[in-house]
Amino acid sequence: MLTAHEPLHRAAEDLVMAVLSELAETVSVPQFGLQRDYHSWRRCQQETFLVEEHEQWQWPIEFSSREWWYSFPAYKALRDVIRDHEVLRSRVDTLVGYPSSLLLRRLQDVVVRYLLTPVVEKVRTYRFDGAAFEAAYATVEAGLFAKTVRLVEYVPLLGFDMSQDVSGAPLRDALTIRPMTDVEVSEALRVMGLPIAQLSSTNSLSLSRLHQNALVLERDLPVHSGYNQHPEAGDPSPFHAAVDRMLIALRIVCGGSVTYGRPMCMQSREDFDAQPHASSRLTEVHHPVEDRPTLLVDAVTLGSLCEVYDLLGKPSVQSKKFLLNALRRLTMAGGRALPEDRLIDLCITAESLFIQHPGLPRRRDKREHLVAGVMSPVVV
Numbered sequence: 441m442l443t444a445h446e447p448l449h450r451a452a453e454d455l456v457m458a459v460l461s462e463l464a465e466t467v468s469v470p471q472f473g474l475q476r477d478y479h480s481w482r483r484c485q486q487e488t489f490l491v492e493e494h495e496q497w498q499w500p501i502e503f504s505s506r507e508w509w510y511s512f513p514a515y516k517a518l519r520d521v522i523r524d525h526e527v528l529r530s531r532v533d534t535l536v537g538y539p540s541s542l543l544l545r546r547l548q549d550v551v552v553r554y555l556l557t558p559v560v561e562k563v564r565t566y567r568f569d570g571a572a573f574e575a576a577y578a579t580v581e582a583g584l585f586a587k588t589v590r591l592v593e594y595v596p597l598l599g600f601d602m603s604q605d606v607s608g609a610p611l612r613d614a615l616t617i618r619p620m621t622d623v624e625v626s627e628a629l630r631v632m633g634l635p636i637a638q639l640s641s642t643n644s645l646s647l648s649r650l651h652q653n654a655l656v657l658e659r660d661l662p663v664h665s666g667y668n669q670h671p672e673a674g675d676p677s678p679f680h681a682a683v684d685r686m687l688i689a690l691r692i693v694c695g696g697s698v699t700y701g702r703p704m705c706m707q708s709r710e711d712f713d714a715q716p717h718a719s720s721r722l723t724e725v726h727h728p729v730e731d732r733p734t735l736l737v738d739a740v741t742l743g744s745l746c747e748v749y750d751l752l753g754k755p756s757v758q759s760k761k762f763l764l765n766a767l768r769r770l771t772m773a774g775g776r777a778l779p780e781d782r783l784i785d786l787c788i789t790a791e792s793l794f795i796q797h798p799g800l801p802r803r804r805d806k807r808e809h810l811v812a813g814v815m816s817p818v819v820v
Contacts, residue, residue: 445581448528451521452577455514456555457568462512463500464566471498472564479717481626481645489625491643497560499552509548519547530665531584538589538661538707541715550713554580583712588660590708593679596620596628596701597653598635599728600690602736609742612749613657613682617736620654623709627718633702635727650733655686655700658708679703680721688767689749691774693741696734699726699775729777766792 463470472495480492502508509515522528532550535542558576563569597617608618620628625647628634638646657679683700690698702725706718728734736742757763766789773785 445525445528445585447521448518448525448581449577451514451518452551452555452580453573455512455518455551456559456573458512458514459551459556460559460566460568463502466502467500467566470560470564470566472496472561473498476643478642479626479630480623481629482622483625484644487637487646487649488640489622489645489647492622492626497557499557503548503552518551522547528584531663534665534667536663536665536713537715538591539664541707541719542664543715545713550580550584554583554713579712586663586712588662589711589714590658591661591705592624592656592658592708593677593703593705594620594624594654594656595679595683595703596634596651597655597690597734598651598699598701598726599696599730599732600653600698600734600736601650602653603738606736606739606742607653609739611686611742612746613678614659615682615686616656617653618656619652624654624704624706624718625652627704627706627720628701630717631702631704631720631722633704633720633725635701635725648730650728650730651701655683657682677705685749685752686745688752688771689745690734690736691771692748693745694734694736695732695774697729697732697775698734699728701725726775728775762792 475494475496477492477494481489482492484490522532532545532547534545536545537543555573555576559569559572560566562572602617606617608616610616625634629636629645629647634647634651636645637648640646657677680703683703687698687700690696702723703721704718705720707714736745751757752767769785769789769792773782773789776782776785
């Protein structure tokens with residue numbers, strides 16, 4: 441195997457062989473147990489999710505002892521290799537992550553989780569397996585030298601469904617609308633950011649298909665590390681403003697009662713040593729009207745959605761209070777359960793749009809008419 445840093449490869453291999461040899465003499469055979477993770481759910485059917493279960497190696501108690509690790513000369517040699525390398529010494533036994541989320545990464549955790557565990561779980565004995573080690577080591581080396589992390593920001597769309605033809609299609613500002621992964625669903629459920637249709641038992645739940653898509657923004661951020669480093673957060677994320685605009689655009693173009701759950705932010709699980717959980721804005725979750733879902737069905741509608749989204753960001757729209765008020769009342773109307781309430785909001789919307797305003801010409805800009813024209817019929 442070709443490696444970017446052969447001393448690291450050699451030292452890691454020597455340590456794994458030494459630890460496995462020691463465990464084979466003292467513990468004899470590895471112990472495995474079935475683990476249920478009630479923070480992780482996997483999709484069994486379209487609307488049924490089950491608790492994630494997997495067989496896991498039970499780590500020996502010796503792993504918690506600092507003295508036990510230092511009894512291996514190979515462990516000291518691995519530490520020396522890391523200490524002598526400019527990049528590696530900044531990625532181990534220190535805080536590592538992206539600007540708003542740095543966590544401690546310890547060397548023994550990396551060795552146990554990413555080098556020993558894959559080998560033991562593949563061969564199920566304390567025997568060194570070269571192929572299993574090389575595959576595990578390649579992941580570790582690439583992860584330790586990675587320059588960026590992948591940040592995923594998403595917000596569940598509630599009361600929304602879409603066809604496969606437009607699922608995952610690119611929108612404006614690098615946004616996409618796609619089905620959530622099992623990990624993303626699990627994290628949203630953990631913070632109660634999704635309405636559960638039914639908790640069938642302690643091991644299963646039902647989640648409506650109308651609550652399984654999300655508006656997503658993915659972007660790369662540089663890796664930050666070090667105890668004494670206080671990285672600046674940088675420019676604020678454009679995601680939250682984009683969510684509000686897209687919600688209005690969905691209501692205008694597609695109608696229905698779409699709303700959204702709690703906005704989530706997580707590191708991609710494809711990253712090495714990714715942060716274990718997502719963070720969330722603990723906003724109120726507004727339930728949509730179940731019998732009035734918002735549907736995105738074809739490429740033509742998708743094009744109109746992008747066009748209206750662009751228009752909502754124009755300074756000429758943002759500067760007109762009457763138009764912003766109309767948009768606000770239109771959005772409120774989409775979430776009303778009673779037709780009478782929707783009618784009241786639509787009347788106020790119409791008044792804001794079509795009553796002549798002082799200082800404005802009677803013949804309005806063509807783009808304003810496009811926004812106003814698509815707004816009126818879609819809610820009722």
